[in-house]
Amino acid sequence: MTQLQALTPEFNWNTYLHGIGLQDLNSLNVATPVFFLGMNTLIQEQDMDAWKSYLRWNVVHAAAPFLSTAFVDANFDFYGKTLLGQKENQARWKRCTTLTDRAMGEAVGQDWVAQHFPPSSKQSMQRMVTALETAMKKDIAGLPWMTPATKQQADEKLDQIRNKIGYPEKWRDYSKLVVEPNQLVANVERANAFELQHQLHKINKPVDEKEWGMTPPTVNAYYNPSMNDINFPAGILQPPFFDPTKDAAINYGAIGVVIGHEMTHGFDDEGSQYDGKGNLRMWWSPEDRKAFDQRTACEVKEYNGFETAPGTHLNGKLTLGENTADNGGLRLAYQALMETLKAEGSQAMDQKVDGYTPAQQFFISYGQIWCSKQTDASMRVSAKVDPHSIGKWRINGVVRNSEDFGKAFGCTKGQPMMPADACRVW
Ligand SMILES: [Zn+2]
Structure with missing residues (x-):
C-alpha cells in the first residue's frame, strides 16, 4: 500500500x-x-x-x-x-434481456437451463470433452519439437484441467439485490455495486473453484489460466454449435473445435506460462520454449498478412493466443472425430450425407459456426481491439494450416488453401 x-x-x-x-x-x-x-x-x-x-x-x-x-x-x-x-x-x-442477464444472470439463467439444457446434453458434452482430452494427450506425445521432460509437464497440466459444463453446481444468491420497477438507472447502479461487493468479498477467502465467469445463457466459452479450467455455458450448447440430433462430424466440427480451442488456450502464448495449479510458473525447458516461440512467430507473421476491411490488416501479435487456440482446436477436434468414427467401424468413416464425407462435413460445420456479417467500420475496430480474428480468418486462416482440410477437399500442396508454408504450434 x-x-x-x-x-x-x-x-x-x-x-x-x-x-x-x-x-x-x-x-x-x-x-x-x-x-x-x-x-x-x-x-x-x-x-x-x-x-x-x-x-x-x-x-x-x-x-x-x-x-x-x-x-x-x-x-x-x-x-x-x-x-x-x-x-x-x-x-x-x-x-x-442482455441487461438482465448481466445484472442477475444466475437467477434468470435457472429457468433457461431447465427449459433448454437437458441432462442428456451434459452427458454428450462430457463424452466429447473426454475425446478431446485423449486427442490432446496423443498430440502432445507426438510433437516433434518438444523434449520428453517438457512433454511430461504439459501432460500433467492437461490432466489437471477442470471441466465445467452448462451451469454452476451452486447458484448465486441475489436476495440482497434490490430491484424496483420504474427505476432502471438505479437498478443498474445497484447491480453494479452488488457485483463489486461480490468481487471484493473474495479478498482473503479461499478461491471458489466452482464459480463461473459467464452466465448460463451466454453463447461463449472460456479458459481461465489461473484456475486452469474450461467452461462451457449452456448457451453455447445449442445449434449451430451443438445439436444432439446431428451426426458426430457436425458436432465435432462445431462445439468439438470450441472444446479444443479452450483446451489449447492452456498452452497458448499466455496460458502456457501458468502451471496445472493455475500458478504463474515456467515449466518449460529453455530450448522447448524457444521452439514454441519460433512456431508462434510463424502464426504472428501469417495473420499479419490477412486483410480485414480494405487497407486494414489483422494484428498477428494481438490475436496470437486466439489463433493458436483456433488452429489447435481444429486439429484436436478432427483427431477426436476420426478416433470416434474408427471405434464405430469402417462404415462410419465413409458414411456420406448429402454427398459429403464425414471429413468434409466436419470442415463445413466449422465454417458455419464463424460465418458472419460485419460492416467495414466494425471490422476496422475489431482489427484494432479484438484479440479474436474476424470470422473470415477464423475459418480460412485456420483451415489453410490444416493438411486434413486440404486432403478432404482434394487440394494439392502449394494451392492457396494448402500453402507450403503452413504454420503449426500444437
Ligand atoms: Zn479463445
Whole structure:
C-alpha cells in the first residue's frame, strides 16, 4: 500500500478504498505500474475543473443506454453508427434481456437451463470433452519439437484441467439485490455495486473453484489460466454449435473445435506460462520454449498478412493466443472425430450425407459456426481491439494450416488453401 501511494502521490488511495467499502488492506498487486504513473501525471497536468467535467461526463456516458430516448439515440449515434457502421440500434427487448442477464444472470439463467439444457446434453458434452482430452494427450506425445521432460509437464497440466459444463453446481444468491420497477438507472447502479461487493468479498477467502465467469445463457466459452479450467455455458450448447440430433462430424466440427480451442488456450502464448495449479510458473525447458516461440512467430507473421476491411490488416501479435487456440482446436477436434468414427467401424468413416464425407462435413460445420456479417467500420475496430480474428480468418486462416482440410477437399500442396508454408504450434 505504501508503495502504491508513493507511486501516485496525487491520488488518495485510503479515501478511495474506504469509499468503495474496503477496509484494512495490507497489500495488493499492482500489475501495471506504468498505468498508475501515467494517471498521476494526468492528475498533475489537468486542472480540477477539467477532471470534474471528465468524471461527470463518464457518469452520464455510462448511464446513457438506460436513460430516455434522446440519450439512448445520441449514444447509439456515435458508438453504434459512427464507430461500427450499424444502421439501427438492437431491438429494445434484446437490450433488456442482455441487461438482465448481466445484472442477475444466475437467477434468470435457472429457468433457461431447465427449459433448454437437458441432462442428456451434459452427458454428450462430457463424452466429447473426454475425446478431446485423449486427442490432446496423443498430440502432445507426438510433437516433434518438444523434449520428453517438457512433454511430461504439459501432460500433467492437461490432466489437471477442470471441466465445467452448462451451469454452476451452486447458484448465486441475489436476495440482497434490490430491484424496483420504474427505476432502471438505479437498478443498474445497484447491480453494479452488488457485483463489486461480490468481487471484493473474495479478498482473503479461499478461491471458489466452482464459480463461473459467464452466465448460463451466454453463447461463449472460456479458459481461465489461473484456475486452469474450461467452461462451457449452456448457451453455447445449442445449434449451430451443438445439436444432439446431428451426426458426430457436425458436432465435432462445431462445439468439438470450441472444446479444443479452450483446451489449447492452456498452452497458448499466455496460458502456457501458468502451471496445472493455475500458478504463474515456467515449466518449460529453455530450448522447448524457444521452439514454441519460433512456431508462434510463424502464426504472428501469417495473420499479419490477412486483410480485414480494405487497407486494414489483422494484428498477428494481438490475436496470437486466439489463433493458436483456433488452429489447435481444429486439429484436436478432427483427431477426436476420426478416433470416434474408427471405434464405430469402417462404415462410419465413409458414411456420406448429402454427398459429403464425414471429413468434409466436419470442415463445413466449422465454417458455419464463424460465418458472419460485419460492416467495414466494425471490422476496422475489431482489427484494432479484438484479440479474436474476424470470422473470415477464423475459418480460412485456420483451415489453410490444416493438411486434413486440404486432403478432404482434394487440394494439392502449394494451392492457396494448402500453402507450403503452413504454420503449426500444437
Ligand atoms: Zn479463445
